Amino acid sequence: MSERLAYRKIALHVVTLVCVAAMVTPIVWMVSISLHTPEYAFSFSLRRGVTVSSYAATFKQSSLFFLNSLIVASCSTAITMFLGVSAGYGLSRFRFTGKSLTTYLVLLLRMFPPVLLVIGFFQIGNLVGLFDTLVSLFILNSLFTLPFVIWMMVAYFNSIPVEIDEAGLVDGCTRVGVLFRLVLPVSVPSVVAVVVYSFLLSWNEFMFAVTFIQSNGKKLVTVALSEIMGEWWTNYPQLLAMAVMICVPIMILFVAVQRYLIAGLAASAVKG
Amino acid sequence: MGSMIGRRRHPQKRTSKPSASAQGVRFVLPAVAFIFICAIIPIGNVVKLALTSTDFTTGNTVWVGVTHFVQVARAVEFWSAAWHTVRYVVLSVFLHLFLGLLFAIVLNSELLARVAKAGARSLMMLPWTTTLVVSALLWRLLLNPQFSIFRTVVNGLGMTWDRSLLTMVGSAFLGIVIANVWNFTPFYMLMILAQLQSIPRELYEAADIDGAGQLRKLLSITLPQLEELIWFLGIFDVVGTFIQFDLVWLMTNGGPLGSTEVLATLSYRRAFESFDINLGSSIGIMMVLGMAAWTGAMWLVYQRRRRT
Numbered sequence: 001m002s003e004r005l006a007y008r009k010i011a012l013h014v015v016t017l018v019c020v021a022a023m024v025t026p027i028v029w030m031v032s033i034s035l036h037t038p039e040y041a042f043s044f045s046l047r048r049g050v051t052v053s054s055y056a057a058t059f060k061q062s063s064l065f066f067l068n069s070l071i072v073a074s075c076s077t078a079i080t081m082f083l084g085v086s087a088g089y090g091l092s093r094f095r096f097t098g099k100s101l102t103t104y105l106v107l108l109l110r111m112f113p114p115v116l117l118v119i120g121f122f123q124i125g126n127l128v129g130l131f132d133t134l135v136s137l138f139i140l141n142s143l144f145t146l147p148f149v150i151w152m153m154v155a156y157f158n159s160i161p162v163e164i165d166e167a168g169l170v171d172g173c174t175r176v177g178v179l180f181r182l183v184l185p186v187s188v189p190s191v192v193a194v195v196v197y198s199f200l201l202s203w204n205e206f207m208f209a210v211t212f213i214q215s216n217g218k219k220l221v222t223v224a225l226s227e228i229m230g231e232w233w234t235n236y237p238q239l240l241a242m243a244v245m246i247c248v249p250i251m252i253l254f255v256a257v258q259r260y261l262i263a264g265l266a267a268s269a270v271k272g
Numbered sequence: 273m274g275s276m277i278g279r280r281r282h283p284q285k286r287t288s289k290p291s292a293s294a295q296g297v298r299f300v301l302p303a304v305a306f307i308f309i310c311a312i313i314p315i316g317n318v319v320k321l322a323l324t325s326t327d328f329t330t331g332n333t334v335w336v337g338v339t340h341f342v343q344v345a346r347a348v349e350f351w352s353a354a355w356h357t358v359r360y361v362v363l364s365v366f367l368h369l370f371l372g373l374l375f376a377i378v379l380n381s382e383l384l385a386r387v388a389k390a391g392a393r394s395l396m397m398l399p400w401t402t403t404l405v406v407s408a409l410l411w412r413l414l415l416n417p418q419f420s421i422f423r424t425v426v427n428g429l430g431m432t433w434d435r436s437l438l439t440m441v442g443s444a445f446l447g448i449v450i451a452n453v454w455n456f457t458p459f460y461m462l463m464i465l466a467q468l469q470s471i472p473r474e475l476y477e478a479a480d481i482d483g484a485g486q487l488r489k490l491l492s493i494t495l496p497q498l499e500e501l502i503w504f505l506g507i508f509d510v511v512g513t514f515i516q517f518d519l520v521w522l523m524t525n526g527g528p529l530g531s532t533e534v535l536a537t538l539s540y541r542r543a544f545e546s547f548d549i550n551l552g553s554s555i556g557i558m559m560v561l562g563m564a565a566w567t568g569a570m571w572l573v574y575q576r577r578r579r580t
Contacts, residue, residue: 009383016392019375023396026410087303094296102300113515115536116556119543120314139310175295204403206518222405226522229409243406254401255394266466
């Protein structure tokens with residue numbers, strides 16, 4: 001009987017390995033190509049043609065784009081967190097007229113095609129002078145990310161006992177004070193996870209960026225990559241070095257906070 | 273208070289009812305105002321665009337009612353894009369949930385070492401964090417025999433592969449689905465896994481005592497516990513995939529001969545490439561109406577099932 005069990009254990013581990021390999025291989029491949037010279041780009045040799053020069057070259061050429069993306073993602077995240085934490089607290093702790101209306105509004109926003117938002121915003125943005133500015137992206141990314149942040153913050157706040165709030169109120173704290181000095185410090189890991197997720201969504205964003213930014217100096221890194229993809233380009237290591245630089249830092253951040261993030265996503269899914 | 277902070281509460285259980293207070297409005301107001309100004313107004317603008325026409329020379333905007341919608345409904349490209357979108361959604365959502373369930377069951381198994389579980393979970397999450405731009409790039413390379421590592425496998429099986437899958441009418445669609453599935457399945461796997469982990473062991477142990485086999489346990493215990501979550505995930509996935517733009521645009525840009533054009537890309541194309549913003553708006557509104565109808569139908573079905 002234990003022999004059968006050992007068999008099944010091994011089989012299961014092999015199956016798991018295969019699944020993981022299927023998911024991870026493209027990423028590993030991407031890193032491998034980026035670390036080789038163009039001639040050896042698609043080989044897997046560990047010694048010949050290994051170089052980091054592609055990264056240096058890419059960094060020299062596109063550091064401005066990375067900076068732009070960083071600015072957009074940071075500011076969008078800041079806006080979203082401010083609005084989302086506040087709204088999440090309100091939805092978690094209070095009953096008020098218009099509460100379900102708010103909930104439906106958030107849901108509606110999530111389900112709305114971004115394409116339509118872009119079309120609608122385009123004309124208005126032009127009138128208000130927001131075309132070809134990073135600010136337009138702050139707004140659009142925030143809109144896109146807000147539903148997720150609100151839902152996750154509601155779920156997190158729901159899991160924090162109201163007794164903490166009440167203790168603070170009894171001691172003479174205002175509601176806002178309770179939020180900032182009692183509830184938030186308790187949920188720091190979760191808030192950090194939501195910040196990372198929100199940052200990820202804005203960093204990865206493409207459609208808003210490609211529509212609203214015209215000038216080269218404000219271009220974002222996702223758009224830059226897509227443009228290089230479109231050209232006749234033979235220097236694949238450099239292309240993929242840029243891809244790695246776009247992806248890997250955020251991946252590392254993500255893995256660091258995954259426990260809280262998954263818990264929050266699961267909680268908001270169950271609640272919904 | 274320290275002991276309370278340390279305790280992990282199940283996110284669903286509330287400790288007391290929310291207090292009725294208008295203060296809630298204050299907290300919610302910034303977000304609502306933001307959404308109103310920055311989303312509702314543009315949406316109103318889109319509705320206006322769909323129902324009017326603007327003469328470029330005179331700048332006059334004229335109410336044309338449903339003219340644009342009729343024009344859209346008459347266009348073959350709209351219906352083919354709609355069909356492609358539906359195909360894309362059905363196939364992607366099915367694979368997301370099916371593979372997600374499969375992977376989650378594997379990762380939830382007790383026979384798996386804890387290190388293997390944690391490591392596998394972290395690693396399998398990575399595709400989800402990958403930018404769609406990068407994912408499109410990677411899969412364009414992977415589906416092209418000139419570069420792909422799969423070429424050795426295919427040649428080993430004795431088949432010939434000389435053109436990128438994305439350049440052929442039938443397979444381009446599948447190529448995009450593969451990229452989509454690679455990117456998003458991890459999310460669904462993680463959601464299902466989280467739910468699986470909350471199923472009490474006692475249920476399985478009781479079934480073991482009654483002599484139930486693996487399949488029986490799966491069908492009678494696991495799946496019913498997952499049913500509600502999978503419904504919820506499915507509905508959200510349908511909406512999310514329906515409105516998706518990036519992958520299609522970047523991998524095939526509508527595909528060989530328009531065979532991968534979906535409604536989102538068509539709407540965008542008509543608005544910004546054909547400079548017919550009214551038409552693009554109309555296509556978009558029809559997308560929204562379609563989704564609203566579908567969501568409404570699902571809601572009714574859900575309510576019906578809850579009553580039985």
